[in-house]
Amino acid sequence: MGTTIPLPPGLLRMVFTAVVVIALVFLNSLILGYVERKLAGRFQLRPGPMEVGPHGILQLMADAVKLLGKQFIIPQAANSPLFRLAPLLAFVPVGAAFIVVPLSQKLQVRDLDVGLIFIVAVMALNMVATLIAGWVSNNKYSLFGAVRSVAQSVAYEIPLLLSLVAVVLMTHTFNMQEIVLSQDHIWHVVQQPVAFLIYFIAGMAETHRAPFDLPEAESELTAGFHTEFSGIRFSFFFLAEYTNMFFVGSIAVVLFLGGWHGPQLPFMDYSAAVWFLLKVYSLLLIMIWVRWTFPRVRFDQLLNFCWKYLTPIALVNLLVTAVVVKL
Amino acid sequence: MEEKRPSRLRTHSYAELAKQRERAGIYHADPTEQPLMQLELVDKFFNLCRANSLWPLTFGLACCAIEMMALGMARFDMARYGAEVFRPSPRQCDLLIVAGTVNRKMAPAVITLYEQMAAPKWVIAMGNCAISGGPFAGEENYVVVEGVDKLIPVDVYVPGCPPRPEGLLEGILKLQEKIAGSRYPFPQYNPPRKDK
Secondary structure (H helix, E strand, C coil): CCCCCCCCHHHHHHHHHHHHHHHHHHHHHHHHHHHHHHHHHCCCCCCCCCCCCCHHHHHHHHHHHHCCCCCCCCCCCCCCHHHHHHHHCCCHHHHHHHCCCCCCCCCCCCCCHHHHHHHHHHHHHHHHHHHHHHHHHHCCHHHHHHHHHHHHHHHHHHHHHHHHHHHHHHHHHCCCCHHHCCCCCCCHHHHHHHHHHHHHHHHHHHHHCCCCCHHHHHHHHCCCHHHCHHHHHHHHHCCCHHHHHHHHHHHHHHHHHCCCCCCCCCCCHHCCCCHHHHHHHHHHHHHHHHHHHCCCHHHHHHHHHHHHHHHHHHHHHHHHHHHHHHH | CCCCCCCCCCCCCCCHHHHHHHHHCCCCCCCCHHHCCCCHHHHHHHHHHHHHHCCCEECCCCHHHHHHHHHHCCCCCHHHHHCCCCCCCHHHCCEEEECCEECCCCCCHHHHHHHHCCCCCCCEHHHHHHHHHHHHCCCCCCCCCCHHHHHHCCEEEEEECCCHHHHHHHHHHHHHHHHHCCCCCCCCCCCCCCCC
């Protein structure tokens, strides 16, 4: 918040932030959902959603309202309280992670000194929700999906964090804003191309995007960990997935692509969010592109790729970075 | 002629009722089954949205399923009407397209899938086999269920052997009409193209 405007009382600010963050979460999911379906159509030489609103822009609205009006089935064998809780547990942490995302120099809820650790930690909570969702459904497909999800997340978190640490070694800080400020001359992607690639691949695996969407592999596991969820609670998992994609993109932009740096605009302190969002959505576009282009990997390929290639390369990259920084 | 044995086929409890209503020309629910609170405008809006986001179940039984897949592909593209989201889990679907022959062995599975779907849900019987048994209907038939409407309530019948993808698309449009009350529930952005 700007220093020229007198700050509203803390509580008011908190409520305001919560409303804005939740609105952003929903807006982001609506945009990404629409773009994904439209692009999926375009990649397959079909028009995609066309009839609901001009070029189908209201399609996601129709879907959301329909899901809101659907019956919510709780299987008899499921653990009812946890079954009700799991979708919320997937959804709430992603709202919390918005706190440290630096949209521009002044558009940030809280400038935490451990911002990077915070956002990575909160994103990892999603895995717990997935595990609970799969386990309490009391369905073999759900359980398999959840177990796969955990194995995949545990494996891919290691190269992901190692690639982030390489940047932290260069900037000497976990503060998101300071990492952005350190890139005003040269973006870290130029100095750390390997770390960026590793981060991007591991990030796609973290968010369970194709070609790493094994936890919800449709041809093998029905719908994976959310097989038993219907209606709006099912859509919470989708919201969580899309918001996590947004965070993977944001971390990549903050650490490697210069954050909100870009050509000068009027009111740069605030309007730099345009550059930030532009960069994030270009990365997300690439993720969608990858999803609709490549087939799904096998599970042994998935884990082998992580343990045999990504992790050693990330370690070597970290070592080289440390030596270069020290010299 | 042997004497008629009682059928051991399990059927959904609404199937017979739905057929009777269909014959009597009643397409809407019994007024006694209406919810306690009725908000007409909200209902209309919800129905509008439901009609435009019919997610079908990934469920193909026979050769009609190939035509169903063709409808999702580039030339026909049911995504235009928001119906391309084939969900693999019945919990997340709105529409069961019975695409093909239903055997007595498959019948319990069809009923289970229908029961697992979350309300509100709709069924399209696609192809002659699903409507009446098609070429398999006959005296010596011992295995094919002659019409899936014996098992579960059916909303729209799409005849053909198999129906072309346009036929199924017309079926989906009919279903939209049935749900929302008008043929193109959302105002059309592109006016229908005129032939020369």
